[in-house]
Amino acid sequence: MPLSKKSFPSYLIGFALSCVSSVLYAETLEQAWTIAIENNHRIKAAKADISAYDQQLYAAEGQQLPTVNLSSGYTQLSVTPSIKAKFGGQTAQFPSAQDGFFKSQAIVSVPVYTSGVISHNISAAEAALEASKHQEVSTIFDLKMQVAEAYITVLRSEGALQVAQSHVDSMAAHSKDAQNRFNQGVVARNDVLAATVEQANAQQKVVQVKNQIDIAKARYNQLLNRSLVAAVQLTPQYPKSPEGSLKDLNDTALKYRPELSVLSQQIASLEQQSQSVSSGLLPQISVNGGYQYEQNRYQVHEGMWMVNVGMQWKLFDGSTRHKSDAIVRQALALKEQRDELTSMIGLQVRQAWLDAQESQKRVEVAKQTIAQANENLKVSTDRYQQGLSVNTDLLKAEDLRTMAHDNLNNAQYDLALATLHLRYALGML
Numbered sequence: 001m002p003l004s005k006k007s008f009p010s011y012l013i014g015f016a017l018s019c020v021s022s023v024l025y026a027e028t029l030e031q032a033w034t035i036a037i038e039n040n041h042r043i044k045a046a047k048a049d050i051s052a053y054d055q056q057l058y059a060a061e062g063q064q065l066p067t068v069n070l071s072s073g074y075t076q077l078s079v080t081p082s083i084k085a086k087f088g089g090q091t092a093q094f095p096s097a098q099d100g101f102f103k104s105q106a107i108v109s110v111p112v113y114t115s116g117v118i119s120h121n122i123s124a125a126e127a128a129l130e131a132s133k134h135q136e137v138s139t140i141f142d143l144k145m146q147v148a149e150a151y152i153t154v155l156r157s158e159g160a161l162q163v164a165q166s167h168v169d170s171m172a173a174h175s176k177d178a179q180n181r182f183n184q185g186v187v188a189r190n191d192v193l194a195a196t197v198e199q200a201n202a203q204q205k206v207v208q209v210k211n212q213i214d215i216a217k218a219r220y221n222q223l224l225n226r227s228l229v230a231a232v233q234l235t236p237q238y239p240k241s242p243e244g245s246l247k248d249l250n251d252t253a254l255k256y257r258p259e260l261s262v263l264s265q266q267i268a269s270l271e272q273q274s275q276s277v278s279s280g281l282l283p284q285i286s287v288n289g290g291y292q293y294e295q296n297r298y299q300v301h302e303g304m305w306m307v308n309v310g311m312q313w314k315l316f317d318g319s320t321r322h323k324s325d326a327i328v329r330q331a332l333a334l335k336e337q338r339d340e341l342t343s344m345i346g347l348q349v350r351q352a353w354l355d356a357q358e359s360q361k362r363v364e365v366a367k368q369t370i371a372q373a374n375e376n377l378k379v380s381t382d383r384y385q386q387g388l389s390v391n392t393d394l395l396k397a398e399d400l401r402t403m404a405h406d407n408l409n410n411a412q413y414d415l416a417l418a419t420l421h422l423r424y425a426l427g428m429l
Helices: 007-024 029-039 041-062 119-183 188-224 246-256 258-279 318-387 392-425
Strands: 067-076 082-087 092-094 098-112 284-294 303-312
Touching: 029 119, 041 119, 082 284, 092 318, 119 188, 119 258, 119 318, 119 392, 188 392, 246 392, 318 392
Parallel strands: none
Antiparallel strands: 067 098, 082 092, 098 284, 284 303
């Protein structure tokens, strides 16, 4: 039904508002990252790990502080403690304590010198905390890369749907032309059948691509921790590709990749733990003081203050040195892993950089091919309508046009994905 002059402005305003609404609700990649990080369970687990290591650091620092021990108890003896004494050649027995008595004490101990046990424990806890923080960054990077890949997959599938739908429309128009020319007796029925089959094949492709879109959106929603059937509308906005030579990019990756920092801090933590264990074989000096009370009516002073300086020194311990060596070997194992990871990072940077270069060239070639493929189809259609070419020439031209648009769609999203992979490899995602 045609629109009246009065209703046309309302229709135009409604259409504009719907466009604005769709733009407002279309998610960018940055917005998707924010939502995923806020809701992801692995990120929450990483934050909990940081909190745990933070408490371990407080525990290590607490070893420097005084400790206060309170103890009390009541003792009942089977006999009354007594002492013997001789007076005038005779032996007499006198009670020295009660057979039942109450005893309590409050002792304060302060470590004065521990040969590095406490300081190395604190350094080990600090390194472990830093490792957990870098591990959180690494987990965030992994999640962001997964979201980016799902994001690109949705956009790529939607682009493929547009290409597939344009193929259906083109084949529908050609099928109509073939039917008209057959009705006029200009072409054989074979042209109509071939056009109909190609149109059906094109519609099948649309069905397949729509299924791929549904799966891609479900995966995207799952990463954002929301309903798998939630509406998804995306805006194709991506970070810029990093600039610099391959060597500069590789140096940047070795500087910023959080996985390397995790291993470095874990190695430092183990080395400090090893030194702390070894320091346990050296002198340990502490000052102890407090108040002691023991119920005893035979004693002049039942309660008294005390202070002492104590030293412990393990001259021989058959297990401590082996424990220290075991921790050192764990650190050596992590160093080997770090060296292997360094090599892998170099490979990742090189591969992502080459993929980006290749995709950029493919985009440029595909853009040039699009115009030629469209012109080729236009010429083939005109020639067919004028009876100057056969049906197979037009179908081949349409296949070439569809292939050209598919190539451009894939090249553009391959370039976006390669750029994101390169930023991930550099630790700059």
